Amino acid sequence: MGKICTKCGQYKELDQYHKNKTRKLGYSVWCKACTSITRNIYYKKNKEVRRKYSNEYDKKNRKTRKKYKKSYTERLRDGYVIDILMKIYEIKKKDISKDMINIKRKMILAKRLIRLKKQQIKTTGGA
Numbered sequence: 316m317g318k319i320c321t322k323c324g325q326y327k328e329l330d331q332y333h334k335n336k337t338r339k340l341g342y343s344v345w346c347k348a349c350t351s352i353t354r355n356i357y358y359k360k361n362k363e364v365r366r367k368y369s370n371e372y373d374k375k376n377r378k379t380r381k382k383y384k385k386s387y388t389e390r391l392r393d394g395y396v397i398d399i400l401m402k403i404y405e406i407k408k409k410d411i412s413k414d415m416i417n418i419k420r421k422m423i424l425a426k427r428l429i430r431l432k433k434q435q436i437k438t439t440g441g442a
């Protein structure tokens with residue numbers, strides 16, 4: 316038993332069709348050969364489209380990423396904070412907890428903010 320493929324119009328045995336429960340006969344309307352050809356074309360097309368999109372996405376986001384990178388260093392890396400903690404308090408790296416890092420990081424950022432504020436006051440005369 317077989318049927319005619321709606322894509323290539325050839326009569327083929329049912330084992331030449333993929334099973335498809337949503338179809339009346341329980342088989343795909345296209346034969347396996349046609350399905351795989353169409354799939355390949357779709358995949359290739361899709362690949363190009365995806366590449367194009369990702370390039371555009373890249374361009375658009377390069378600026379944002381740079382910004383993010385900067386803000387990341389401003390948030391201070393753990394390693395940087397650990398170094399400072401070790402120097403100031405003369406403690407070993409293994410004695411430094413995540414909490415200590417977070418608190419110290421906030422202190423550093425607070426100091427920076429204060430310094431920045433003072434500079435603003437100097438340059439703007441307090442306005």
Ligand SMILES: [Zn+2]
Nearest residue numbers: 320323346349
């Ligand atoms: Zn076919």
